[in-house]
Amino acid sequence: MRLHIFRLLVKSGDRALSVGEIGAHVGAPPSTLAHHLTALVQAGLVEQERQGRTILNRASFDSMNRLIAYLSDECCAGVDELPEAGTSNDNAA
Numbered sequence: 149m150r151l152h153i154f155r156l157l158v159k160s161g162d163r164a165l166s167v168g169e170i171g172a173h174v175g176a177p178p179s180t181l182a183h184h185l186t187a188l189v190q191a192g193l194v195e196q197e198r199q200g201r202t203i204l205n206r207a208s209f210d211s212m213n214r215l216i217a218y219l220s221d222e223c224c225a226g227v228d229e230l231p232e233a234g235t236s237n238d239n240a241a
Contacts, residue, residue, distance in 0.1 A: 149176060150184045154193055157207040164197060164204035 152174050157165065165173075167181050174181070185205060188194035192211040197204045 149174070149180070150188055153181070153184055154188060154207060157194060157205060158212070160206070162206065164206040166202050166204055170205065 153170060156170060156173050167178050167185070170176075170185075171178060171181055176184075185194060185196070189196055193208055193215075194205050195208045197206075
């Protein structure tokens with residue numbers, strides 16, 4: 149659902165959408181959308197602006213571009229082999 153909402157906001161560009169408009173597109177009730185939008189705002193992927201009693205939502209393109217850059221930099225970099233079962237891993241966090 150969050151990916152669906154984020155993709156919708158990316159497609160809308162600079163035009164912010166209200167919760168009602170988002171709900172009409174994704175078919176989810178306002179309470180569900182509020183929950184998912186809160187998570188997207190906390191992650192820095194969505195910006196909100198209040199206009200009177202309406203909260204408008206838009207994608208944070210700066211954050212999205214930083215995320216894309218990070219994913220591109222890390223793509224196919226590989227991962228360390230996992231330690232064998234029963235061996236100590238002093239570097240585990």
